[in-house]
Amino acid sequence: MTVSRVLNGSAPVNEGTKARVYQAIKRLSYQPNPVARSLRQAKSNSIGIIVPNFYDPFFATCAHAISLVAKQHHYSVNVSTSDEDAGIEFTEANLMVLNHVEGLAVIPAAIGKSSFDRPEFHSTHIVTLDRPIRGQRFNSVLVENQQGAIEAVKHLIDHGHKRICCLGLSNKVYTIRARHEGYKKAMMRFNLIPDQYFGGVTEEATRVLIQKAMSGRKKPTAFFVSNNFVMRHALHAFSKLNIRIPDDIALIGFDDWEMADIFVPAITVVRQPSHELGRVAAELLFARLEHKEVSLSGQQIVMPVELVIRQSCGCNRRGPARAVPGN
Amino acid sequence: MTVSRVLNGSAPVNEGTKARVYQAIKRLSYQPNPVARSLRQAKSNSIGIIVPNFYDPFFATCAHAISLVAKQHHYSVNVSTSDEDAGIEFTEANLMVLNHVEGLAVIPAAIGKSSFDRPEFHSTHIVTLDRPIRGQRFNSVLVENQQGAIEAVKHLIDHGHKRICCLGLSNKVYTIRARHEGYKKAMMRFNLIPDQYFGGVTEEATRVLIQKAMSGRKKPTAFFVSNNFVMRHALHAFSKLNIRIPDDIALIGFDDWEMADIFVPAITVVRQPSHELGRVAAELLFARLEHKEVSLSGQQIVMPVELVIRQSCGCNRRGPARAVPGN
């Protein structure tokens, strides 16, 4: 008991005794058992992080940013992946809650029904990022998906493109849906006909989608690719299909990536503040944990995005070491 | 107690009672408390994974592969990052051990002194991957770093290159050191003078290194870049410095990456089996955990690498949609 009091400063202890305790701790190289502590106190001084996967650098960046904030608040973190499966997400989150995490920062899984309104989570603070979940109890930090898409499409329209095709991963994913909404809005506003494709899950699938889009009577002259993952597949596909960017097709993506600027041609993208997104979400979570501000409940924070104009959209044609034939 | 017996099957229970227990469990939506279980049994049915970071897709892939194997063995995982700092690594590993993880799969941090020989870890099974640690108690799964580098450099030499420069991150990192060893060996074997640079930590730094290398009287005609991270910086730098690949400089990297094959020019690399590396390491760990095979102790497994020849080394010049001037 006295040791506990010394280590936690939970009650005054005589200086001499304190010294003896520290001495004994050193002699025995004693370390308090966090499991016992967690059992007794029903808390673990940690938060849980669940992201769909680590492959996507966007998710990796978010997870890292959250961890940094947690470290600043002297919390440890428990990271896990859902593989976009709400079932796995539930299992992982439930395990975390049983392990008494103080809160959860989650990028919700796209496939399946979210379980965060289940009674298991009634007393857990939950903040989501990148994608929202319904519910008064939760906070979400999002980016301006729709607005970003509108800006990208407008940019293409400003350059004279009329047949712009939109390529996406899956309309089960919130961000993709929002971006496609933006695409559609922008097209409609200029009386253009939207032309959308979902399902770029593999490189193969993406190539088929592109071929389908290009085989119509009125071939598109530009593509808006609504996420990073599909963009990688699309670039492979364009390369294989001998479609030249931006000569045959202008191209804009959503979400920046390393080397997008030195790719040939450099890829124009809508950049999201991934690190900031994680930071803000984590800070929101800790605000809730530490000040118990219930007033924040249900609030959504939306962060701005930025159109980064490079070459793939047809602008800035003179790249450093680049010379595309016929141009 | 009876509930415990039913759930764990640790002793026979009357069928009727069993049914009543299950009924009660359902009615109360009871879930066993893993913290209490862990306290009593001093185990947690989980393994810890520590990697330097999630940014590097190589590390992300390894972590994912390990998780998959853990899932197959019905273990949960506890993932953490060291940021290449042995101090943080110790803190994280120690916390995991205090939380009674059954074993650790680690990519050891490069900076600082490893702590895994400390008494805190005397009863923990530890397997490292990508990088070894000294000690009879540990297993490591590595790749043929030296041999891979030798093959890459030989390939360049076979194409007539004599002044080949080697660009690395830090000689504190085991893999980098091993690859540079290979580079040096290959160069010496052909009576060529090694020319190595370390410190490509940022794009800026890498550019300076390249400029330094290129400013000598005898400019290199080829670069061997010993890791993925530096390769990204180097490509940026080459682009900024208007150095054309492979016309001005031939280029080979270590570790494949998404889109290396559609980069212009496609990058020739030594490919490592990252997923396999994680899988094998995890299987080794579980072999130790489940069969308690102490005979495996101290063993190292070395996995083969493969030279993937693309265009940046000067081979296969005709890329799909590519036309470099003067070629």
Added chain:
DNA sequence: GCCTGCTCCGATATCGATATCAAGACGGTC
């Protein structure tokens, strides 16, 4: 001397599981 108040420390109960021990119920054997 007695009471009050304060500081400091240890005894005990508790968190929720499981290891261990013990005991009731029942059938069979002599």
Added chain:
DNA sequence: GACCGTCTTGATATCGATATCGGAGCAGGC
């Protein structure tokens, strides 16, 4: 009926921490 073995179940102690209570020791005031 006494004894034994098997099957089943509950009682108790335990893991290592902390919440709570109580008590020892001492000073000060009447």
